[in-house]
Amino acid sequence: MNKRQKRMLARIAASAVLLVALNFVPVEGWLRFACYLVPYLVIGYDILIKAGKGVRNRQIFDENFLMAVATIGAIALALYEGSGDYTEAIAVMLFYQVGEWFQSYAVGKSRRNISELMDIRPDYANVETEGRLEQVDPEEVAVGAVIVVQPGEKVPIDGVVTEGSSTLNTAALTGESLPRKAGVGDEVISGCVNMTGVLKIRTTKEFGESTVSKILDLVENASSRKSRSENFISRFARIYTPAVCAAALVLAVVPPVIGLLSGAGGSWETWVYRALTFLVASCPCALVISIPLSFFAGIGGASKAGILVKGSNYLETLSRTKIVVFDKTGTLTQGVFEVNGIHHNEMEDARLVEYAALAESASSHPISKSLQKAYGKEINRSRVTDIREISGNGVIAKVDGHEVAAGNDKLMDRLGVSYISCHSVGTIIHMAIDGAYAGHIVISDVVKPHAKQAIQALKAAGVQKTVMLTGDAKAVADQVAGELGVDQVYSQLLPADKVEKVEELLRGKPEKARLAFVGDGINDAPVLGRADIGIAMGAMGSDAAIEAADVVLMDDDPLKIPKAIRISRKCLGIVYENIVLAIGVKLACLVLVALGFANMWLAIFADVGVMILAVLNAIRALFVQKL
Amino acid sequence: MKKTYKIEVDCANCANKMEQAARKTEGVQSATVNFMTLKMMVEFAEGHDPQAVMEQVRKNCKKVEDDCEIFL
Secondary structure (H helix, E strand, O other), X not given: OOHHHHHHHHHHHHHHHHHHHHOOOOOOHHHHHHHHHHHHHHHHHHHHHHHHHHHHOOOOOOHHHHHHHXXXXXXXXXXXXXXXXXXXXXXXXXXXXXXXXXHHHHHHHHHHHHHHHOOOOOOOXXXXXXXXXXXXXXXXXXXXXXXXXXXXXXOOOOEEEEEOOEEEEOHHHHOOOOEEEEXXXXXXXXXXXXXXXXEEEEXXXXXXXXXXXXXXXXXXXXOOOOOHHHHHHHHHHHHHHHHHHHHHHHHHHHHHHHHHHOOOOOOHHHHHHHHHHXXXXXXXHHHHHHHHHHHHHHHHHHHHOOEEEOOHHHHHHHHOEEEEEEEOEOOOEEEEEEEEEEEOOOOOHHHHHXXXXXXXXXXXXXXXXXXXXXXXXXXOHHHEEEEEEEOOOEEEEEEOOXXXXXXXXXXXXXXXXXXXXXXXXXXXXXXXXXXXXXXXXEEEEEEOOOHHHHHHHHHHOOXXXXXXXXXXXXXXXXXXXXXXXXXXXXXXXXXXXXXXXXXXXXXXXXXXXXXXXXXXXXXXXXXHHHOOEEEEOXXXXXXXXXXXXXXXXXXXXXXXXXXXXXXXXXXXXXXXXXXXXXHHHHHHHHHHHHHOOXXXXXXXXXXXXXXXXXXXXXXXXXXXXXX | OEEEEEEEOOOHHXXXXXXXXXXXXXXXXXXXXXXXXXXXXXXXOOOOOHHHHHHHHHHHHHHHOOOOEEXX
16 A cells, blocks of 8 residues: 555545544534534545646546535535435545545556566676676676576576576466576576576677567557557546536436426425436446456466567457467477388387488488487497488488488489388488388478367367468378368468468458467568467567567467467456446446436445446456466 | 656546547647556657657646646
């Protein structure tokens, strides 16, 4: 609680106590009026002052003015009628202030909660000067300086490890607590927490350009891009208050006048009272506060899960996503080639791979790289002699005295070795050792472990169509799509074709459905921009992706996509609930008041109660862990 | 040119009113008030001095909402 909130709480308590106490004091007439004036002024003096200033600045329809008119009116009515019932006016003011206090407290609290969620801002960087560590402001560290990160500390600035090795926890950035190893020469990004060893890091960026600053910037500015619901609410609030005031005026004047004219006699007190009650119910606060709060909480909750949404409007669009288009490589598949199968081999798998890796050891082709990776050990070049590369066919070399041929079917034809064709999709490397067929190795892009699950989860989350775009050959694309259960595939596309395909899909979709494009953010910026909503994944450390996309997934787990959609659905659900709840209760209350079924007590309870409910409901958007 | 200012305001509706007031100020291309982060983002029209414009924005905001502050 800040100072202002504490003072307000004291005023609320003092006024409430006075009000209750006065009930037991038998005073009458003007003395009674004077006595009751004390709690009224204690609780409402600032409202009266603000109302006065508002009138001077020609801001008539603000809630202070309305509250002032309603309560003063109620007091005047009590005086005029001689009933001496001032409690109602004071109670209305009291509850109004309680509501305001609660709102300010809840908003302040969630503001702090969400900033704590995003507590990745490093407070200092350790710089070594003359053998001693000194803590400095990260902003003061120049590019190329060496900083020291001790276990338990956050990496403050992006850089490259120059000394030491350790494990980093990326949970604050990705939402997943997956430890990453970092050793000399590895790039590390700011925001990770160093867990085990001391690291010396040469910075490659300024603090302001580092990942952590970019992310904070993005999240803090996110709720400035307002959604349609938010704009609707501000427009609604602008119309609503004057409309209710006008209705109040009509209510105060028209029925009594009609009564007078028709000879039934105008009951002015009743109608003026109802009009004043109208004013009490006219404050649009519940609506106006709960909608941005819901979005803010939703965006905060999503960033905690490693999903950065760049604006409330994108969260809204995301919730209406019906078509998800994937760029295959890097989103559904790893984008690295791996040995995926070894068939028909005459010797142990490991041995075959060893021969293949050795034979291909002179080549820098991605295929030979993946073979070397699968072999996993240091290549001893002295075991390999007589390397002959036959362009477009493969390699023939002597390994440990055996003649090893590794290549495609053309190479086998050329050597006159009969081979077994492979039904798997990918690059097939046939192996012949000393002129005899020794089996083949299948190398292909590997599907991500969660890709299939992600596609299913998307369907479950209400996505109607999934589409995969790829530059790969048709056979490969169809096989991957079939395996994952993607609805539609377009293969052999050039980068420019992808934009065209997305445009085609945009034209073909139903009016209200939204199309999301998921890419790895490396070379698909135009497509990311063209889709209704662009999602970039695996964005840790990639500035281009953060720039181009509307939604950024910090790691490359495709399961984050359905999660993002579920978060957006939940958030928008809460937004609609609040809109319906707030407008509905207000309208119902106004009808009851106009018909004389409700008094000022009910009006103020409806006002404050709805606001409290709406705010509590909005905060629900923050909890996304289980989604 | 775009600049961000820290603000202080108590209620969401007041923040909306400040946004309206800021938008109507001469020299302001566009303005957004973010109540949740208590920030005002102002894009200035060309050929206007941000400092002078912001003084005016502040004055106009005070007019619609007495209880607000913009930290210039």
